[in-house]
Amino acid sequence: MDCEPIGHVETPFATTDAAPRQGFRGDQSGTVRVDEQYRRGLTGFEVGDTVLVMWWADRADRSVLRVRGGDRGVFTTRSPARPNPVCLTACEVLAVDEAAGTLDVDGVYMADGSPVLDLKRTLDAAEGAPPGE
Amino acid sequence: MDCEPIGHVETPFATTDAAPRQGFRGDQSGTVRVDEQYRRGLTGFEVGDTVLVMWWADRADRSVLRVRGGDRGVFTTRSPARPNPVCLTACEVLAVDEAAGTLDVDGVYMADGSPVLDLKRTLDAAEGAPPGE
Numbered sequence: 627m628d629c630e631p632i633g634h635v636e637t638p639f640a641t642t643d644a645a646p647r648q649g650f651r652g653d654q655s656g657t658v659r660v661d662e663q664y665r666r667g668l669t670g671f672e673v674g675d676t677v678l679v680m681w682w683a684d685r686a687d688r689s690v691l692r693v694r695g696g697d698r699g700v701f702t703t704r705s706p707a708r709p710n711p712v713c714l715t716a717c718e719v720l721a722v723d724e725a726a727g728t729l730d731v732d733g734v735y736m737a738d739g740s741p742v743l744d745l746k747r748t749l750d751a752a753e754g755a756p757p758g759e
Numbered sequence: 760m761d762c763e764p765i766g767h768v769e770t771p772f773a774t775t776d777a778a779p780r781q782g783f784r785g786d787q788s789g790t791v792r793v794d795e796q797y798r799r800g801l802t803g804f805e806v807g808d809t810v811l812v813m814w815w816a817d818r819a820d821r822s823v824l825r826v827r828g829g830d831r832g833v834f835t836t837r838s839p840a841r842p843n844p845v846c847l848t849a850c851e852v853l854a855v856d857e858a859a860g861t862l863d864v865d866g867v868y869m870a871d872g873s874p875v876l877d878l879k880r881t882l883d884a885a886e887g888a889p890p891g892e
Contacts, residue, residue, distance in 0.1 A: 627815055627874065629760050629843050632834075664842060667824040669832035677834075680845060682760055691800040699802035699857075701765075701810075701878035709797060710762050710876045712813060712845060724832075741760065743843045745834035 631741035632667075633660040633727065635681060637734045642683060642706050645735035655720060656734035658742055660727040667745075668724045675719040677729070680744040681736050683711035716748060764874035765800075766793040766860065768814060770867045775816060775839050778868035788853060789867035791875055793860040800878075801857045808852040810862070813877040814869050816844035849881060 637656035639645040646654075658679060660668060671677065683706035690700050690707040700708045717731035729745070770789035772778040779787075791812060793801060804810065816839035823833050823840040833841045850864035862878070 627762050627764070627817070629762050629845070631760070632842055664824065664834075667832040667834040667842070669825065670830070670835040671832070675835075678847075680843075684760070691797065692802065697803070699800040699804070701797075701800040702803040702808075702880055704880055708877065709765055709800070710813075712762070712877055714811075714847075714879075743760075744841065744845055746847070747835055747837055 629682070629743050631661070631682070631743060632664040633658060633742045635659070635679065635734065635736050635740050635742050637736055637738045639735065639737050641685065642737045645737065653732070654734050655730060655732045658729040658731060658745065660729065660742075662727060665724055665727040668722060668727070668729065671719055671722040671729065673719055673721060676748045677717055677719055677731065678746040678748050679715045679717055679731070679736070679742060680746065681713050681715065682741040682743055683707075683713050683737070684741060685737065686711035712743060762815070762876050764794070764815070764876060765797040766791060766875045768792070768812065768867065768869050768873050768875050770869055770871045772868065772870050774818065775870045778870065786865070787867050788863060788865045791862040791864060791878065793862065793875075795860060798857055798860045801855060801860070801862065804852055804855040804862060806852055806854060809849055809881045810852055810864065811879040811881050812848045812850055812864070812869070812875060813879065814846050814848065815874040815876055816840075816846050816870070817874060818870065819844035845876065
């Protein structure tokens with residue numbers, strides 16, 4: 627199936643290895659740049675919202691099925707190296723500019739330049755929600 | 760970018776409209792069927808685990824950018840109708856059979872037959888974790 631990036635993300639990390647590990651929320655901020663034809667989809671974001679950034683780990687090894695010395699299947703982990711390297715990062719919205727297509731966010735740990743496939747609202751504790759929503 | 764399904768999911772719902780809305784955990788169970796070449800990635804799942812099922816809403820309208828009468832951008836929602844209809848459902852593992860490539864899960868609300876792109880461990884409350892992990 628054909629995924630088209632809606633934009634890309636700018637972060638301080640050259641590679642995913644240089645980024646903090648998932649699950650340990652970093653304090654680094656970055657910018658999601660949304661391509662012009664998708665910017666109308668940004669309406670309604672507010673500062674302080676939590677947004678789930680779905681991005682493509684374009685430098686990941688897609689042949690990996692086992693990790694941790696072969697003991698665990700990759701589907702029981704969050705490793706970016708996996709058959710479809712679609713990754714999820716919950717970030718906090720710092721600023722939004724719909725006309726410019728920019729969403730400044732805190733808590734990034736993707737590699738700089740990674741393609742972004744989607745942005746989503748977070749839901750409940752089981753699915754990725756801000757506490758208390 | 761090229762996403763290849765790792766399998767598909769069997770559920771009681773003919774369409775996403777027939778499924779309960781996201782955020783309201785359903786009590787319906789279903790089966791993720793993983794294609795043979797990816798089954799080694801299932802090692803380590805246990806009954807009771809929460810798994811994040813990433814699936815493709817293959818019948819979704821990909822032209823949607825605004826929802827709710829045009830008031831909200833689609834990226835601030837969880838609507839399956841969006842430019843890249845990659846959806847997330849946190850399910851509970853009921854049974855796993857790595858040789859057969861089946862993961863029986865509770866809490867499904869995807870449409871029957873939807874392609875599955877990935878399975879992931881859930882993390883913390885902000886990213887999609889079982890309470891208490």
